[in-house]
Amino acid sequence: MNNDTCQINTIHQEHVEQAKCNMPDEGRLAEAAELFNMMGDSSRLRILHALYTTELCVCDLAALLGTSSSAVSHQL
Numbered sequence: 001m002n003n004d005t006c007q008i009n010t011i012h013q014e015h016v017e018q019a020k021c022n023m024p025d026e027g028r029l030a031e032a033a034e035l036f037n038m039m040g041d042s043s044r045l046r047i048l049h050a051l052y053t054t055e056l057c058v059c060d061l062a063a064l065l066g067t068s069s070s071a072v073s074h075q076l
Helices: 013-022 026-038 042-053 058-065 069-075
Strands: none
Touching (some): 042 058
């Protein structure tokens, strides 16, 4: 049986404290989680990438994605 767990339990307190000091507050983490959740759809990522490279209207995005303007509006 392959056991990939630590055999010695050593806590590096200075590393834990450094990570704790650099940890964003709960509000920022919740905002980031919401952002990642919104970007979790591949269509939204395509839209974001396209808009990053150039300004496009809903009709342009629909043509790019091969979908309807309504579907693009829903993703936005």
